[in-house]
Amino acid sequence: MKSETKSRSKAFKAVDFLLIAGAVIPLIFGIVLYVLIKPASSGIEITGAKILFTVDMPLQSLPITESQVNSWIVIVTIFFLCLYLTHGISATQPTARQHLAEWIVEKTENLVRNNMGEFFDGFAPFVAAIMGLSAFSSLLTLIGLFPPTSDLNVVGGWAVLVFILITHYKLKCGVVHYIKSFGDPVPLLAPLNVISEIATPVSMAFRHYGNVLSGSVISVLVAVGLQGLSQMVLGKLPGVLGEFPLLQIGLPAVLSVYFDLFSGCLQAFIFAMLTMLYISTGFPAEDYKEKMKNKN
Amino acid sequence: MELAIGIILGCCALGAGMAMIAGIGPGIGEGNAVASACEAIGRQPESQGNVTTTMLMGCAIAETTGLYALVIAILLIFLAPGRFVNILVETMNNLK
Numbered sequence: 001m002k003s004e005t006k007s008r009s010k011a012f013k014a015v016d017f018l019l020i021a022g023a024v025i026p027l028i029f030g031i032v033l034y035v036l037i038k039p040a041s042s043g044i045e046i047t048g049a050k051i052l053f054t055v056d057m058p059l060q061s062l063p064i065t066e067s068q069v070n071s072w073i074v075i076v077t078i079f080f081l082c083l084y085l086t087h088g089i090s091a092t093q094p095t096a097r098q099h100l101a102e103w104i105v106e107k108t109e110n111l112v113r114n115n116m117g118e119f120f121d122g123f124a125p126f127v128a129a130i131m132g133l134s135a136f137s138s139l140l141t142l143i144g145l146f147p148p149t150s151d152l153n154v155v156g157g158w159a160v161l162v163f164i165l166i167t168h169y170k171l172k173c174g175v176v177h178y179i180k181s182f183g184d185p186v187p188l189l190a191p192l193n194v195i196s197e198i199a200t201p202v203s204m205a206f207r208h209y210g211n212v213l214s215g216s217v218i219s220v221l222v223a224v225g226l227q228g229l230s231q232m233v234l235g236k237l238p239g240v241l242g243e244f245p246l247l248q249i250g251l252p253a254v255l256s257v258y259f260d261l262f263s264g265c266l267q268a269f270i271f272a273m274l275t276m277l278y279i280s281t282g283f284p285a286e287d288y289k290e291k292m293k294n295k296n
Numbered sequence: 297m298e299l300a301i302g303i304i305l306g307c308c309a310l311g312a313g314m315a316m317i318a319g320i321g322p323g324i325g326e327g328n329a330v331a332s333a334c335e336a337i338g339r340q341p342e343s344q345g346n347v348t349t350t351m352l353m354g355c356a357i358a359e360t361t362g363l364y365a366l367v368i369a370i371l372l373i374f375l376a377p378g379r380f381v382n383i384l385v386e387t388m389n390n391l392k
Contacts (some may be wrong), residue, residue, distance in 0.1 A: 203360050212365030213370070270356040 012088060019087060020095035022080035026073040035067065048150045074136045074148065104128065109163050115273065116178050116280040123276070130158065131272040138212055138264025142256075149267070150212040152219065159201035159208075162275050169283040173291055177284065187241060204274055211267050215259030297388065304380045312372040318365030325358040 037050060056062075058253050085101040094102075108128040109121070116123060137149045148154045163259040182193045196214040237244075333351035337344050 078373070094378065206363055206367055207356065207360050211359075212364050214366055217370075266352065266356075273353055274356075 006274050016084065016087060019084040020082050023077045023084065026076045027143060030070060030140075030144060034066075034145055037077060043165035049146055049148075053284075054293045065151070066146045069149040069155050070140055070145055071137065071148040071177045073145075074133060074140065078136055084187070112276060115276045117285070120276075120284075125274060125277070127272050130275060131268050134158075134268035134271050135265050138267060139260065141216070141260045141264070144273060147212055147216075147264075149264075150216055150288055155208040156201075156205040158271070160205065162278065164284045165275075166278050169279055173284050174289045177287060181284070183279040198281060200278060204271065207209065208271050211263055215263050219252060219255055219259055222255055223248065224248050300384055301381055304373075304384065305377050308372050308377045308380070312369040313390060315365045315369040315372065320360050324382035326355045329354045338341050 011129075031051075038053065049067040051063045051065050052069065054061045054063045082090065082101075085104075087097075088095065089101070091100050105124070105128075108131075109124045110128055112120060113123045122129050134149060137154070139145050140147045170181065180199075184192045226247045227245065230245055234241060234244055234246055302321050329351055333347050341349075
């Protein structure tokens with residue numbers, strides 16, 4: 001009996017190890033790919049996502065960029081992390097990681113319940129997924145990779161997804177109700193309402209993209225400035241001492257804590273919050289209830 | 297030709313700088329939001345969590361206009377010069 005549990009625990013540990021490896025290997029793959037494709041330029045520069053290769057498609061050639069590859073890296077990592085957290089879950093003997101997984105699930109469900117109401121309870125996994133994807137994508141800068149969130153196409157895709165969801169829930173009361181909602185206070189304002197409807201996904205995408213991008217641009221500018229300053233201070237010294245990056249020690253790290261850690265997580269939270277708010281406020285709950293009542 | 301390209305580059309940089317004047321608005325707005333949030337927390341310290349969350353949300357939305365300006369400035373610096381110079385060169389070639 002004892003040996004059996006021991007062997008099972010061995011198998012358990014092996015699976016654990018595989019799951020952790022599944023989460024870490026994509027990151028290592030990303031770093032290796034970055035090192036391989038990085039051009040041998042010494043300067044610090046601001047660039048967009050690099051195009052790795054293009055695939056010929058029937059209508060148009062499809063460029064595969066760094067942001068796509070890094071998005072998939074993040075997706076695979078999150079997938080294996082979730083599997084790791086829920087591996088060996090049990091009702092009687094909760095482990096530390098089970099507590100963590102339960103904490104995440106409970107927090108998201110509470111957040112969704114508080115912000116969207118009971119009708120949208122099923123939205124918790126979607127909101128958690130968007131939050132996790134956004135946060136991990138922004139945190140990818142910590143290991144030196146290109147963050148997919150600083151590519152407008154990626155966040156634009158998310159915003160379009162959210163826009164489709166908003167429209168879907170606005171259409172729940174029928175097409176006529178949806179069209180009527182544009183002339184809400186006065187029919188004269190209908191064009192403005194259409195513009196504000198389109199501005200929702202645009203502003204969501206630009207907000208996320210702008211925040212992450214501005215962080216990286218400011219970090220690069222500060223790094224270049226500090227390089228110049230330390231060359232000015234130590235430049236006249238001979239040999240290695242002249243190139244010693246005195247002022248670059250520590251200072252960019254302080255900025256990185258704000259721009260990469262805090263701002264990345266905050267933007268993920270804000271994107272998820274706005275998703276929830278737009279969907280739940282766009283949904284005509286009262287009319288939908290009445291419609292359901294009339295049906296019955 | 298060089299003069300025209302120089303004017304294009306200079307005006308793009310000038311436009312990018314002027315676009316960022318829009319940063320004043322969100323600055324004032326976010327300052328007001330945070331000031332009010334601090335007042336609210338001072339009056340009711342137990343509501344700190346809710347007030348902080350709402351304040352961060354409001355700040356994010358107030359920030360949007362500033363970020364529009366940022367995106368325009370970035371487009372003006374990184375994309376516009378090349379495109380405008382290309383247009384100039386093409387028209388000059390057509391005129392010849």
